[in-house]
Amino acid sequence: MLRGFFTIAKKDLRAFFFSPVFYIVAFLCSMMLSWVFPIQLAQFSEAAKNMMFQQGMPQQQLNIHYGLFLRQLSYLNLMLILIVPALTMRLISEEKKMHTFDLLLTSPVTSVQIVLGKFVAALGAVFGIVLIAYLYCAWTGFFAHFSWPLLNVAFLGLFLVGAVYAAMDLFCSALTESALGSFVMAVILNISIWFVGIGAEVSDSQTLREFFEHVSLNGHLSAFVEGTVRTSALVFLASVMGLFVFLAERVVEANRWR
Amino acid sequence: MIEVRNLTKNYGARRAIDSLDFSVNKGEVVGFLGPNGAGKSTTMKIITGFMAPTSGKALVAGYDVFENPLEVKRRIGYLPEHPPVYGDMFVKEYLEFVANLKGVEKSKISNLVKKAIEKTNLGQVQTRLIQNLSKGFRQRVGIAQALVSDPEVLILDEPTVGLDPKQVAEIRDLIKELRGHHTLILSTHILPEVEATCERIIIINQGKIVAQESLSNISSVNKGSRQITFKVRREIDALITRLSLMDGVLKCFKGNSPGSVVAEISGQDDMVELLAKEVIMSGAGLLEMQSMAQLEDVFIKLTYGSVEQ
Numbered sequence A: 001m002l003r004g005f006f007t008i009a010k011k012d013l014r015a016f017f018f019s020p021v022f023y024i025v026a027f028l029c030s031m032m033l034s035w036v037f038p039i040q041l042a043q044f045s046e047a048a049k050n051m052m053f054q055q056g057m058p059q060q061q062l063n064i065h066y067g068l069f070l071r072q073l074s075y076l077n078l079m080l081i082l083i084v085p086a087l088t089m090r091l092i093s094e095e096k097k098m099h100t101f102d103l104l105l106t107s108p109v110t111s112v113q114i115v116l117g118k119f120v121a122a123l124g125a126v127f128g129i130v131l132i133a134y135l136y137c138a139w140t141g142f143f144a145h146f147s148w149p150l151l152n153v154a155f156l157g158l159f160l161v162g163a164v165y166a167a168m169d170l171f172c173s174a175l176t177e178s179a180l181g182s183f184v185m186a187v188i189l190n191i192s193i194w195f196v197g198i199g200a201e202v203s204d205s206q207t208l209r210e211f212f213e214h215v216s217l218n219g220h221l222s223a224f225v226e227g228t229v230r231t232s233a234l235v236f237l238a239s240v241m242g243l244f245v246f247l248a249e250r251v252v253e254a255n256r257w258r
Numbered sequence B: 001m002i003e004v005r006n007l008t009k010n011y012g013a014r015r016a017i018d019s020l021d022f023s024v025n026k027g028e029v030v031g032f033l034g035p036n037g038a039g040k041s042t043t044m045k046i047i048t049g050f051m052a053p054t055s056g057k058a059l060v061a062g063y064d065v066f067e068n069p070l071e072v073k074r075r076i077g078y079l080p081e082h083p084p085v086y087g088d089m090f091v092k093e094y095l096e097f098v099a100n101l102k103g104v105e106k107s108k109i110s111n112l113v114k115k116a117i118e119k120t121n122l123g124q125v126q127t128r129l130i131q132n133l134s135k136g137f138r139q140r141v142g143i144a145q146a147l148v149s150d151p152e153v154l155i156l157d158e159p160t161v162g163l164d165p166k167q168v169a170e171i172r173d174l175i176k177e178l179r180g181h182h183t184l185i186l187s188t189h190i191l192p193e194v195e196a197t198c199e200r201i202i203i204i205n206q207g208k209i210v211a212q213e214s215l216s217n218i219s220s221v222n223k224g225s226r227q228i229t230f231k232v233r234r235e236i237d238a239l240i241t242r243l244s245l246m247d248g249v250l251k252c253f254k255g256n257s258p259g260s261v262v263a264e265i266s267g268q269d270d271m272v273e274l275l276a277k278e279v280i281m282s283g284a285g286l287l288e289m290q291s292m293a294q295l296e297d298v299f300i301k302l303t304y305g306s307v308e309q
């Protein structure tokens, strides 16, 4: 029963690593990091030097984790908003356009297996991108001391946010036959989810604020960056993923009933 | 093996197929014939479980396509209108992928892939990327894909479209070879293809079945009339006048090739016998006599004819 799922996941994962899109995205991503990261690193070491002379600087800024990695992660989060749609835009829309979806839908696999297989493949691609960013931070380990678990938890958070984007963008890909249309929709959806966090800052009512905080991806990501893994965060992120994978599956199934 | 009951499909307000009823026995090769837009592809999409019907049902090997889709899909190899190939895969790799997808036993995969490649003559391109193949080769990869799981039922939507004449002949041979081992439905609007490969035809027009006959009986559909062609040595005009006077001969005229005479007659074999006797007695020197299946004639009358009426 699992075989159909694995076959599709393997095929799509392979398609990611055979497609120029993945390498272009990975290349651009490392270009950006190669540019931004040394600047931030220099700024941080400047600040660390100053610290020698200015006692009483806030403790947080002295820590490489907060001083460098945290900022790095918020950039990466922004980048994922664009990167993940670029990776997932073709997942379903291209199959529909090239009529290969006919093959999947007439094979002995369920639409749940198809969508889950594609989702897992997308997770693999997102993981690849996050891994590149991780290597930049891990590389500072040669000359700086920091808490590895903290860094790992922070990147786990980033990966999970990327996974939420992957689920949402997979859903967008199911909605259309055009890869470009899917990309545009996905970016808009990602940004609007990202903006939800702002609601937490501007709303007056306590319950509303709590609600926005709970549904804000950024809020959850900063909790991870601070090194806390909350069950509520895991449950929330997993249910958003589940919701959008479910919606994608419904769209695939609904196409049969037109 | 395949049973279709009262199948109807609407695309929005447009009715693509309208209460189709037919069944296909195990091992039979059935040709699906109809003009463009008749609903052939739509019917096939429903039988393969790609699409849901608006009403009615389809059963394959006793399983309802929409209650037991996996059981049905396990037994079907399907070539859609557009070959469902991935451009970024290599031919052999793609066939292995399809075999896995169809749930073929792991140990059998390499053997079945090899067979499918042999049958569709893909040996020389098996290590190439599909996106670099020509249209005809892609079509053949599509056929190989349908065969690779060695399914009980094969559903081929216009299998020879885009192939060169030699390939068309080879695919027809392949289809003849598959007869008996697989239950096969193929759609086409190429009449010689049906005559060459099918045992039975289903003609559909505007979503309705207009004829359902075994190929040998098809002329009886032609409203009781059939055409007999003779080839004679001499005295053609005299023969034509003589035959025209016979009871039961509707029309008699010169055929296309020199020395040929075509008689359109009503009635059955008795009439053919009488006609033959008459030709021999006329002393025109009979060389050849042929009773035509007249599929083309039947097809045009049943499909385009119905529009005019």
Ligand SMILES: Nc1ncnc2c1ncn2[C@@H]1O[C@H](COP(=O)(O)OP(=O)(O)OP(=O)(O)O)[C@@H](O)[C@H]1O
Pocket (backbone or CB within 6 Å): B011, B014, B015, B016, B034, B035, B036, B037, B038, B039, B040, B041, B042, B043, B189
């Ligand atoms: N996705 C669709 N949406 C709306 N109408 C459709 C769709 N697919 C097919 N149709 C309509 O349904 C009818 C039957 O189409 P179908 O593709 O089954 O014909 P066909 O017999 O396969 O024709 P052809 O010989 O050209 O392949 C046509 O009138 C077509 O316009």
Ligand SMILES: [Mg+2]
Pocket (backbone or CB within 6 Å): B040, B041, B042, B081, B157
């Ligand atoms: Mg068609």
